[in-house]
Amino acid sequence: MSPAAPRPATWRDIPLMAGLERAAFPDDPWTEASLWGELAQRPRRSYVVMREPGSEELLGYAGLDLAGDVADVMTLAVDPHARGRGIGGLLLEDLHRRALAGGAASMMLEVRSGNEPARGLYAARGYSLVRSRPRYYPSGEDALVLRKELSADV
Numbered sequence: 001m002s003p004a005a006p007r008p009a010t011w012r013d014i015p016l017m018a019g020l021e022r023a024a025f026p027d028d029p030w031t032e033a034s035l036w037g038e039l040a041q042r043p044r045r046s047y048v049v050m051r052e053p054g055s056e057e058l059l060g061y062a063g064l065d066l067a068g069d070v071a072d073v074m075t076l077a078v079d080p081h082a083r084g085r086g087i088g089g090l091l092l093e094d095l096h097r098r099a100l101a102g103g104a105a106s107m108m109l110e111v112r113s114g115n116e117p118a119r120g121l122y123a124a125r126g127y128s129l130v131r132s133r134p135r136y137y138p139s140g141e142d143a144l145v146l147r148k149e150l151s152a153d154v
């Protein structure tokens with residue numbers, strides 16, 4: 001069964017988003033309070049969620065910060081049990097469409113240097129390395145700053 005299309009996140013999604021944060025990023029998850037803060041920044045911040053059709057289980061979610069001609073991917077999380085099904089790509093493509101509709105010409109993001117699956121997803125979608133941020137994450141891991149120029153054929 002293929003997942004439902006991404007839809008805008010609501011306040012009711014926050015507990016599930018926080019649970020997914022803990023599963024996807026056990027070393028450094030966002031809290032429910034930080035997710036509330038993110039959703040409170042709409043319309044500048046835009047969050048989407050994906051579910052399995054007919055299920056309350058959250059497969060993934062992603063967030064976008066749109067402030068001018070450069071949009072930032074705030075986060076992208078996929079349930080560890082649902083990885084490898086293309087959910088991350090669907091979420092990222094939805095963010096690209098939202099950014100274009102909001103007037104952005106490019107997207108930027110940070111990814112852990114050791115997160116090979118995420119790096120592969122971003123490379124396959126046209127992101128390239130801008131620079132590295134040494135010891136960016138609390139664990140001491142470097143962040144890679146990536147950028148993609150957007151076009152109408154995202």
